[in-house]
Amino acid sequence: MWTRRTFLEALSTGSLATRRVTPRRPSRLSxxxxxxxxxxxxxxETMREGELVIERPLAGRPHAxxxxxxxxxxxxxxxxxxxxxxxxxxxxGYTGCLIRLTNDEKAGRGxxxxxIVLNNEHDNDAVGAALGLTKVFNLxxxxxxxxxxxxxxxxxxxxxIFRLMKVDTIVCYDPWGHYEENPDxxxxxxxxxxxSWMAGSSRDYVEQLESGLKPxxxxxxxxxxxxxxxxNRIVDISGSIDRKVECNRANVTQGPAGENGARLRARLATxxxxxxxxxxxxxxxxxxxxxxxxxxxxxxALRGVPSDRExxxxxxxxxxxxxxxIGRPESRLEQYIAENAVAL
Ligand SMILES: [Zn+2]
Numbered sequence: 001m002w003t004r005r006t007f008l009e010a011l012s013t014g015s016l017a018t019r020r021v022t023p024r025r026p027s028r029l030s031x032x033x034x035x036x037x038x039x040x041x042x043x044x045e046t047m048r049e050g051e052l053v054i055e056r057p058l059a060g061r062p063h064a065x066x067x068x069x070x071x072x073x074x075x076x077x078x079x080x081x082x083x084x085x086x087x088x089x090x091x092x093g094y095t096g097c098l099i100r101l102t103n104d105e106k107a108g109r110g111x112x113x114x115x116i117v118l119n120n121e122h123d124n125d126a127v128g129a130a131l132g133l134t135k136v137f138n139l140x141x142x143x144x145x146x147x148x149x150x151x152x153x154x155x156x157x158x159x160x161i162f163r164l165m166k167v168d169t170i171v172c173y174d175p176w177g178h179y180e181e182n183p184d185x186x187x188x189x190x191x192x193x194x195x196s197w198m199a200g201s202s203r204d205y206v207e208q209l210e211s212g213l214k215p216x217x218x219x220x221x222x223x224x225x226x227x228x229x230x231x232n233r234i235v236d237i238s239g240s241i242d243r244k245v246e247c248n249r250a251n252v253t254q255g256p257a258g259e260n261g262a263r264l265r266a267r268l269a270t271x272x273x274x275x276x277x278x279x280x281x282x283x284x285x286x287x288x289x290x291x292x293x294x295x296x297x298x299x300x301a302l303r304g305v306p307s308d309r310e311x312x313x314x315x316x317x318x319x320x321x322x323x324x325x326i327g328r329p330e331s332r333l334e335q336y337i338a339e340n341a342v343a344l
Pocket of ligand 1: 074076077
């Protein structure tokens with residue numbers, strides 16, 4: 001039976017993606033064929049059809065001078081699905097900003113709606129700090145109601161930010177991910193995708209250009225999803241997994257991470273039991289619960305995606321995140337001209 005899990009696994013191993021993307025190469029890519037070496041320089045590789053790239057940690061700060069925008073509808077999205085990659089890219093030289101689309105009024109703790117909004121805003125700020133992102137934009141659309149908002153308005157605001165910050169790379173939900181049930185997720189993803197290339201146009205939102213901004217399109221996109229998606233990039237987050245844990249620890253108001261390790265430890269104590277992996281204090285319990293339970297043991301139940309550790313194991317690394325990556329192909333024309341042009 002073709003279960004959702006089977007479908008996910010097929011996607012993450014590249015077999016289904018290969019069939020869907022490259023009908024001329026229907027055979028399943030072997031892992032050896034699929035794994036490509038990581039780029040030696042700062043420039044990410046150009047994707048070709050059917051390839052699955054393993055993006056490994058890069059030495060030094062090869063991304064220095066480049067700007068990243070990490071974009072999420074809610075304060076816990078990036079932490080759960082892409083924080084390892086964002087932290088890795090920042091450690092390799094990116095500077096960046098965090099953009100949150102909603103006010104998170106429907107999620108988490110607080111006695112009133114106002115309290116919930118404030119608690120999530122504090123958490124979101126802490127997420128940005130944990131990821132090393134130096135600027136936070138809160139667009140504050142109403143939680144669970146983004147399908148009622150003007151996409152033109154959201155797009156215009158995002159294009160403004162992309163031009164203002166000169167964003168080169170974005171990390172966000174996949175606009176082509178399947179079975180996404182949350183309207184905030186799919187509206188954000190779809191608007192971000194259109195804004196990412198329209199920001200480079202000199203004909204769109206020209207009033208921004210009149211105010212002094214320049215057209216600036218996004219060059220690289222890392223798209224994550226909770227359901228089946230075309231995965232063509234596996235990012236080795238072994239070096240940033242602990243930063244991902246810290247990012248998830250920041251979400252104490254909503255989501256499966258935060259302080260749930262301490263709560264589990266307290267519950268077990270009332271039952272006169274303990275789990276050795278949770279350690280002997282609340283802080284350790286929170287860290288360990290996130291790393292061992294949320295991101296690994298109980299990942300399908302708590303996040304709806306396979307374990308980061310299991311995904312990594314498939315590709316010979318300790319921890320990994322999967323993405324639908326879209327780069328900007330380089331033109332070969334000038335090289336062709338240099339090699340083949342003849343005198344008149
Ligand atoms: Zn969300």
